[in-house]
Amino acid sequence: MSWCGSQGGAKIEKQLSRRGFFGAASGAAVTSSLGSWADLSPFGELSPGVRAADQPAGRIIDMHVHFDEKRPGFLDDLLRLADRMNLTACLLTPFAHRRVVADAAKQHPRQIVPFGFVDLDAPDVVRQVEELHALGFRGLGELEFVKKPYNDPSYFPAYELANRYGWLVLFHTGIVLRKNFDEPEDVASGRMRPIHLEEVARRFPKITVVGAHCGNPEYEWAAEIARWNPNVFFDLSGSTLTKMHGRLAEFQRIFWWSALDWSVKTPDNDPSAFVKLVFGSDSDLSGVESVANQYRALFDACDVPERTRKMIMGGTLAKLLALPE
Numbered sequence: 082m083s084w085c086g087s088q089g090g091a092k093i094e095k096q097l098s099r100r101g102f103f104g105a106a107s108g109a110a111v112t113s114s115l116g117s118w119a120d121l122s123p124f125g126e127l128s129p130g131v132r133a134a135d136q137p138a139g140r141i142i143d144m145h146v147h148f149d150e151k152r153p154g155f156l157d158d159l160l161r162l163a164d165r166m167n168l169t170a171c172l173l174t175p176f177a178h179r180r181v182v183a184d185a186a187k188q189h190p191r192q193i194v195p196f197g198f199v200d201l202d203a204p205d206v207v208r209q210v211e212e213l214h215a216l217g218f219r220g221l222g223e224l225e226f227v228k229k230p231y232n233d234p235s236y237f238p239a240y241e242l243a244n245r246y247g248w249l250v251l252f253h254t255g256i257v258l259r260k261n262f263d264e265p266e267d268v269a270s271g272r273m274r275p276i277h278l279e280e281v282a283r284r285f286p287k288i289t290v291v292g293a294h295c296g297n298p299e300y301e302w303a304a305e306i307a308r309w310n311p312n313v314f315f316d317l318s319g320s321t322l323t324k325m326h327g328r329l330a331e332f333q334r335i336f337w338w339s340a341l342d343w344s345v346k347t348p349d350n351d352p353s354a355f356v357k358l359v360f361g362s363d364s365d366l367s368g369v370e371s372v373a374n375q376y377r378a379l380f381d382a383c384d385v386p387e388r389t390r391k392m393i394m395g396g397t398l399a400k401l402l403a404l405p406e
């Protein structure tokens with residue numbers, strides 16, 4: 082699920098209201114107990130439902146924060162959240178808003194890492210990617226709503242550039258929301274299957290491919306592709322951790338190769354299969370903490386070692402992006 086894109090206002094509103102619906106239905110107590118953003122003031126007390134033990138011990142790097150052009154003061158709110166949670170946001174930015182985010186990232190390099198959302202089908206996508214690079218962007222994403230599968234050769238020129246820049250590229254994978262029930266849409270989840278990322282990762286080995294949503298529901302394909310490709314990772318944002326909350330231990334059968342002396346390089350030579358995950362929230366700002374707690378519940382259910390938890394929550398991305406301390 083994702084709410085980025087360059088669609089018109091009415092569509093965005095609709096997406097946001099649907100997101101709100103899923104948030105309310107998710108049983109994520111922290112999110113639903115919050116009345117408003119004001120409750121998340123960095124100077125305030127812990128919100129109801131948030132225990133001190135839930136507060137992060139280490140730095141969090143969030144691969145999946147959408148720049149919300151509709152929300153006045155979004156960047157200020159993000160900076161406050163970053164301070165409160167010790168968080169760095171990979172900020173997925175529609176091309177139209179590239180300059181304001183490039184400037185914010187230059188002023189706040191510890192809090193904001195700029196990623197450019199481009200439409201892979203746009204006739205001038207290569208020029209857009211070059212401009213993003215010139216502005217100091219660090220990668221692309223979230224790529225989605227493609228007209229062809231991700232491995233279509235017409236997308237290779239954009240990937241070629243990302244490969245040259247050694248960028249991270251975040252791809253939506255799996256089921257995607259339907260924005261409009263009343264009009265025809267040229268959108269299909271099947272074009273965004275995780276299996277298509279395998280070819281991108283192999284043809285363009287200097288790209289770090291990050292698949293959003295772990296291919297929901299094709300988790301097995303996602304994990305197997307990550308297992309064989311050192312430059313492939315997935316986030317678990319979206320509805321998965323809500324859907325699976327009563328059976329999180331099942332992920333041990335999907336990420337099954339821990340400590341098997343696998344010959345594929347991993348960050349920090351971590352032997353846990355779970356090191357192929359990175360933290361991503363894909364939430365509005367008031368929900369980031371709730372998603373972090375869902376990740377922690379997964380770690381507990383699957384006995385993910387402490388060292389690997391740190392890599393997932395930030396260590397891997399800090400390394401890949403060479404972020405300042």
Ligand SMILES: [Zn+2]
Nearest residue numbers: 082083253293
């Ligand atoms: Zn998405």
